[in-house]
Amino acid sequence: MLCDKMRYNLPIAGIVLILILLFSMKTELSPNFDRTSLSAIAFGINTKTSASVLEYTLQAEAMIDLDPNTFRCEVHDMGCFILVPPSQKIFGKKHPKITDVKFDEETLITREICINSCFQKQYTLSAINAAQNCCMCSTGFEGFISSREIKADTSFVKAEKCRSSSTFHVYSKIRDCEKGVSKESLQQNRVGCLDIPKTLNQFMIALSSPQLLIEQCILNCEMRKYTFAIPVKQKGICLCSDSYSLFRTVDNMTQAMARCGDENNLSNSDEIVEVYRTTVNDEHCEPRRFLPPKQNKPILLASYPGSGNTWIRHLIEIATGIYTGSVYNDADLYEGDMLGGFLSAISGRTIVIKDHLFGLKISIIYTMAVLLIRNPYDATLAEFMRMNTQGHIGVANNDIFRKPGFKAFCKNQLPSFWFGITKVVLKTFVDKVVVVYFEDLVKNPIKEIRRIVEFLPKEIVGSDEESLERRLMCLNLDLAGKFKRPPRKLNSDPFDELLRGEVDKSIENMNELLLERNHPPLPHSYFYHIMNVT
Structure with a gap:
């Protein structure tokens, strides 16, 4: 019986042998000889659609x-910091709630164990020191790392x-930890769809499962420290990639x-x-970073209040990887991960500095402007x-625009201050x-x-195109940030005809001024009311 099988398989063995001999001669036959195509022919596979997929x-x-x-x-990876002694004074805010998490001596405190322990106790920050096997939790940055x-x-x-041996790696909460991959998580973290990748590079891997x-x-890609998981269910293959x-x-x-x-x-x-x-x-x-002291000459980020300055700071920080600054020491923004907010405008450690130019005066420290x-x-x-609403994302009833205070506010702000900022800049x-x-930023950020x-200065942000594409991809997945107020509709016009x-x-x-200075014209929407009344 065994001999019968051998006789039956002999022609196949002969064919395979011939193919192997042909493969060994490929450099003589053709410099473009395709090993994948040869394998496909040997196994009767349609090379037009499946050859490259077969490879991985x-x-x-x-x-x-x-x-x-x-x-x-x-979580957001904030990077490594030295925790400050709890006795030190903090700036403009009560001391945050801080605790160290106790575990059994034999317990190895991992990133996930520390983060989950902190979040379960309603803390928003977790910090782990792997060398000391120590986990700390806090409700705020100020008084914790500064x-x-x-x-x-x-x-x-x-x-x-x-x-440093005294270093703590700090993580900021995005949402609560979960066991496994929930349906909600699948929905939130589905990036999109694409054609099945035909080839893999050295930074991608393929995993098989019947x-x-x-x-x-997803769990397997996470275990291997990949940022994206692509289940190719049609082939029983899981791809992990950066x-x-x-893309x-x-x-x-x-x-x-x-x-x-x-x-x-689909x-x-x-x-x-x-x-x-x-x-x-x-x-x-x-994590984002601070520049070395005095490395950057102060760059102004100017805007009329309410124009989206905080949101654009978020976008710039992700796109450059460098913290932005502000002249206002805003504690709420600082606790929202904008850690450059308390630095001096002349520190040179931030990429741009928020300034609404109250009084329409520009400091001599600024060298260029956004x-x-x-x-x-x-x-x-x-x-x-x-x-x-005492906040950057708060929403109140539209009735607040009918209060006398709104008209007084408008008279102080419009139109001289709004136009004045552009003129002076x-x-x-x-x-x-x-x-x-x-x-335009909303339409195509x-x-x-x-x-x-x-x-921005190339010596500060760099000129590597791949690095910029990577960071813009990061930005593409986090466009809203923490401080973008949701849009709203008004039932009536709160502005009187005179104003x-x-x-x-x-x-x-x-x-007219912008066009004279060779800048793009104002968006068409600015003139909508003008066209309606004329």
Whole structure:
């Protein structure tokens, strides 16, 4: 019987032998001889659609069956700091609640154990010192990593990029930890859809499983420290990748994010796969950093209040990887991860410095400027809302715009202050200014932030195109940030005709000034009311 099998398989063995001989002669036969195609022919596979997929399918490692209840925590990686003594005074805020988490001596405190322990106790920050096997929790940065005596940048530098034995790696909460991969997590972290990747590079891996589960694919990629998981259920393959290897450009990522569409079409497709973001922090995105002292000459980030200055700071920080500063020492923004807010404007350690130019005077310290402009009506409404909710994202009833205080506020702000900021910035900096419209930023944030980064000094932000694409991909996944107020609609016009006439005239005058200085014209929406009344 065994001999019968051998006789039956002999022709196949002969064919395989011939193919092997041909392969060994490939350099003589053709310099472009395709090994994958040869393998496909030998196994009767359609090379037109499956050859490149077969390549990494054959090389795939077996997927590990991980605990489906594995702890997973989504956090911002703030980097390493030296914790300040609790007795030190803090700036403008009561001392945060701080505690150290007690574990059994034999327990090895991992990142997830520390983070989950802190979050379960309603803390928003967790800090782990692996060398000391120690975990600390806090409700705020000030009094935890910084104080009046020790600023955040000093604490950051003393940590020696996580090399100091007294270093604590700090994480800021995005959402509560969970056991395993929940349906809600799958929905929140689905980035988009793309065609099945045909090839893998050295920064991607393939894992095989006869019964592929999306949850197991994500857990396996997280275990291997990859930021993206791509379950190729059609092939029983799980791909793990970083952002750049997968998308190459931020535009490709944007297309993938918009592609999934109809779920039924997706489930019936043999060529399209879903892409999921894991809980692994992308080292190209986080943590942000402080520049060395005096490295950067102060750059002004000017805007009329309510124009989205805080939001654009968030976008610039992610796109450059460098903290922004402010002249206002805003404790709420500091506790919202904007750790450059308490530094001196002349420290040279931040990339841009927020300044609303009250009094229409520009400090001589500034060397160039980013000018953010927003429709004056929308900006005034947003700023009045912020003042009446005591917060950057608070929302109140639209009735507040009917109060007498609103009209008084408008008279003090519009139109002279709104137009005045643009006039003084353009006059002071001439060609060392980039003008950005809030409305364009909302419509195409990646394009506008790319313009800003390309305007900033190359010796500070760098000139490597791949690095910029990576950071813009990070930005693409976190466009809103923590301080972008949701849009709202008004039932009536809160501005009277007299004020509107003055403001509309300022809009026309500002547009003429911008065009004279070779800047783009104001967005068409600024003139909508003017066209309706004339």
